[in-house]
Amino acid sequence: MKVRTRFAPSPTGYMHIGNLRTALYEYLIAKANDGDFILRIEDTDQKRYVEGATEIIYNTLKTVGMNWDEGPDKGGNYGPYIQSERKSLYAEYAHKLVELGGAHYCFCSKNEADEEKNEELNIKFKDPCKLIPLEEAKKRVAAGEPYVIRQTVNKKGKSKYHDEVYGDIEIDYDELDEGVLLKSDGFPTYNFANVVDDHLMQITHVVRGNEYISSTPKYNLIYEDFGWEHPHYVHVPQVMKDAQHKLSKRNGDASFQDLVAKGYLPEAILNYIALLGWNPGTEQEIFSLEELTKVFSIERLNRSPAIFDITKLTWMNGCYIRALSAEKFHQLALPYYRDMPAYVNLEALSQTLQPRIETLKDIETQTDFIKAVPDYSVDLYFNKKMKTDADIARQNLPAIKEALETQSEWTNQALFDYLKALAEKLGVKNGQILYPLRIALSGKETTPGGATEIAVILGKEETLRRIEAAIAKLG
């Protein structure tokens, strides 16, 4: 049988990291087995619907290259792929389930149902409405009385099922709530819609967060009552913010969109989250999506929760940035150059920046001195190792300026050789020329690249102007 997995997000806002990881595992399970990856939008809760959220889902999946084989925009043999468009289908199946004895009509208000429960005595909600004879219940429904359809749990003993990650799970039927399957507004709850859809769409592997482990027996009951076979279950551990809290939208934790905005590359984010809860069994850590589909296996999925570590993602992002071609990096950097003065040599800037940044956003802080030299203290000219200080700078800067004025080949290598020769001629150390020059050009203790690289970035004219300004400042 062909493997079919589905990503079934609800359009309630941006895409968070845990969600994207689940989608990734679903995609990989499908693609590692030559199967289909299906996108289904679960919008049965109209109160939580957020405008534009569906587009975010599409864009995110496209950005990372996880292409779906069937979905709302793409069609397929099992549509529609938006649950709100399948509304009548659920009602049909819910009523059928009532006939089969797996569910019943309930006329309780929400409050009444809540009161029935007794948490201290640990009594699960067992709906009194299930005692209403079916014929009578149908009459009340026909008469227009508001109702919901609740699952009926009559079984006793232990429910057992196998999970591909967690192994055999055993839960007592008494632990199962008789939850609402079809709401009074006619929409199904997740508990019902996911079963009906997964069956109808012939999903073979259900991948979801492990918070569903304990409610899975309820779903299995529905599969049984319909006489359907249940899919393979792949429950995956949570992605945590720290040891106590999971990553969540409500806390405003970083979403995929946020990370991209912070200068992380989609490929790096995807690579990093693949490794949160899964490992290849080798020491390789850098994987493209393509490579992942080749080495992924369910068996190597982990059972314990994983903390999202932005530091390691940052390192990995740096790896991806360094691996970029010079042209590609320049393209990605361009938006960050928007306010650069005209004299700046952008290609040279990119070249200098690429090995030095870990996120694209670093460009902003690394290049702040380019627009204007900050107001710095002349103490900056002091460097013990380079044997320089303000006096040395005062002494050498005019000579550097004079030398550079006649220099025509304005490349890093040429400038470096030239200034090295100058140092020799003056009988001073290289550092006594280069260090003061770098400070004069940047006004910063640390800069991307050395004196000559900065000179190339600034161009000859601006370089000379800045040296002049520095000489004036030193007095």
Place this chain on the structure above:
RNA sequence: GGUCCCAUCGUCUAAUGGUUAGGACACCACCCUUUCACGGUGGUAAUAUGGGUUCGAAUCCCGUUGGGAUCACCA
């Protein structure tokens, strides 16, 4: 609270009865060097705890502790 799940360096993880408990990030040191970074070398650092089983336990079993999930007309 009931039930279920989880437990190896700070973090992500490897080791599926026999390893000096391995790798990666981070951190520290050194090297390279025109500052910074990249790169290279080395280092600090873990089997939560108590019992079993076994010649031998991170690994299997039981208890304890700690953490998480779930108990919605949310998904």
